[in-house]
Amino acid sequence: MKLIIDDADIKKIKEIYEFYPADGITTNPSIVSKTGRPPYEVLKEIREFIGEEGDLHVQTISQKAEDIVEEGHRIVAELGKTTYVKIPVTQEGLKAIRILSQEGYRTTATTIYTPMQAYLAAKAGADYAAPYVNRIDNLGANGIESVKVMQDIFKKNGFKTELVAASFKNSQQVQELCAYGIGAATLAPDVIKNLVFNPCNEAAIANFKKDFEGLCGEGKTMKDCE
Ligand code: E4P
Numbered sequence: 001m002k003l004i005i006d007d008a009d010i011k012k013i014k015e016i017y018e019f020y021p022a023d024g025i026t027t028n029p030s031i032v033s034k035t036g037r038p039p040y041e042v043l044k045e046i047r048e049f050i051g052e053e054g055d056l057h058v059q060t061i062s063q064k065a066e067d068i069v070e071e072g073h074r075i076v077a078e079l080g081k082t083t084y085v086k087i088p089v090t091q092e093g094l095k096a097i098r099i100l101s102q103e104g105y106r107t108t109a110t111t112i113y114t115p116m117q118a119y120l121a122a123k124a125g126a127d128y129a130a131p132y133v134n135r136i137d138n139l140g141a142n143g144i145e146s147v148k149v150m151q152d153i154f155k156k157n158g159f160k161t162e163l164v165a166a167s168f169k170n171s172q173q174v175q176e177l178c179a180y181g182i183g184a185a186t187l188a189p190d191v192i193k194n195l196v197f198n199p200c201n202e203a204a205i206a207n208f209k210k211d212f213e214g215l216c217g218e219g220k221t222m223k224d225c226e
Contacts, residue, residue, distance in 0.1 A: 001177070002184035004055060005192065006166060008032050010045050012189045017049075024055025026086070026130070026166065026186040028110070040078050047079050055184075057108045057128070057164070059086040060096070068096035072105055084108040084128060089117045094124045101125030108164060113139070118150040122161035128184065129154075132167035133177075143167075144176050151182055171195050 002023040005016050008031045016022050025046055035042045047056055056079060060071040072085035085100055087093045088111040097107045101124065108128040109121030113136055118129045131150055133143035147165050154161055162183025168174050168191050177185060187195075216225040 001182055002055065002164070003192070004057075004164060004184055004186035006031065006186040006188050008035050008042050008046065010042070010049065013046060013049065016189050016192055020192055022192075023184070024050060024057070026057040026108075026164065028059045028086070029061060043079055047083070052080055052082050055084065056080075056082070057084040057086045057110075057130075057186075059088070059110060063090075063092060065092040065095035065099065068093065069099050072096070072100045072107075076105060082106065086110045086130070087126075089121050089129075094120055097121060097124040097126050101127075110166070112150075113141075113146075115146060115149040115153055118161075118163075119153050119157075122154055122157070122159040126161050128162050128164040130164045130166045130186070133165055133173050134167040134169045136167075144173060147177055147182065148180055151180060 003021060004024050004026050005013055005022050006026050007013060008027045013025060032039050032042060043058060050056065058075045058079060060068045062068045062071055068087055075085050076083050084106045086108040087097050089109045097109055100107050107126045108130055109126040110130040112118050112121065112129055112131040118131060121129045129150065131147050133147060136143035136146050147163060151163055154163070164184040164186055165177050165182055166186045168185065168187050171194050174185055174187065174191070174195065213220060
């Protein structure tokens with residue numbers, strides 16, 4: 001499962017990349033708006049930092065397919081041909097996904113709430129489909145189960161489309177889908193950090209340090225002990 005950062009704040013992105021094996025970035029218009037900066041300025045800075053090989057998913061705004069396609073052309077012209085044009089799944093969005101896919105552009109179908117929306121996105125040729133786990137839960141449905149059904153639909157129908165599940169709020173949601181073999185998860189920086197922080201693990205490490213220092217002296221490590 002690829003580990004993607006769902007944020008456009010370059011400071012937070014650099015911090016996650018320093019410590020975690022991240023594969024790329026997803027953004028949406030709300031995430032970009034939080035930076036308060038011109039979108040292409042922010043996105044070019046991200047592209048420069050992650051390089052051409054890093055996954056970058058950038059969302060379109062338009063409602064009509066022809067306009068979405070034009071946005072896709074500009075996004076890729078500005079940010080490089082490996083950029084995924086992220087398109088909300090509507091009737092017009094599906095048309096745009098099909099056109100851009102046929103033109104050889106990489107696409108990510110987003111705002112997915114149901115397995116059949118994911119199915120249609122895959123049929124239209126999307127490279128990725130982004131279901132919103134926590135938002136599905138908030139509707140009284142089951143986000144994890146819905147994403148598992150989407151994964152089964154993709155595999156059983158032989159679609160090349162991968163899931164990039166989004167809208168996670170806790171580690172349990174991520175773990176369940178990681179164990180199910182989905183293609184990618186995009187997580188807010190705090191959700192990523194919560195995958196490693198654990199009081200039991202910190203207590204165990206503190207205990208090892210105390211025992212070692214009892215043997216070798218305070219501050220000693222394997223670098224400078226006898
Ligand atoms: C990413 O592609 C989605 O836009 C995002 O994860 C939605 O997350 P939210 O429900 O926390 O806003």
